[in-house]
């Protein structure tokens with residue numbers, strides 16, 4: 494590969510399920526030149542960490558704080574009307590599925606289901622004085 498090459502060299506991906514919560518993994522490469530960059534894409538977005546050696550990550554639950562951040566936006570934490578819109582778009586308009594089902598389970602029911610009860614819960618909370626969504630487990 495030419496030294497001036499500026500494209501993608503390698504892509505690897507893996508899926509982490511909830512049984513991995515609390516475990517850690519590391520990303521390291523002895524061959525990777527330190528003057529290049531890593532590009533991380535996750536369900537939460539994309540980031541380009543600086544290269545300062547191996548990176549270790551601990552797997553945490555995607556649902557944090559109160560349920561309801563269905564659009565997975567950090568800008569509107571914990572929730573706002575865009576979260577309600579994302580659930581409605583997924584349920585009725587063929588929008589993308591929630592990235593973190595636990596967040597879209599707004600009422601926090603034990604089944605973890607995402608249904609009209611969650612939409613109703615948000616409407617009650619936003620406009621009818623209903624209780625705030627419960628905290629994630």
Ligand SMILES: [Ca+2]
Pocket residue numbers: 597598599600601602605606607608610611
């Ligand atoms: Ca629910």
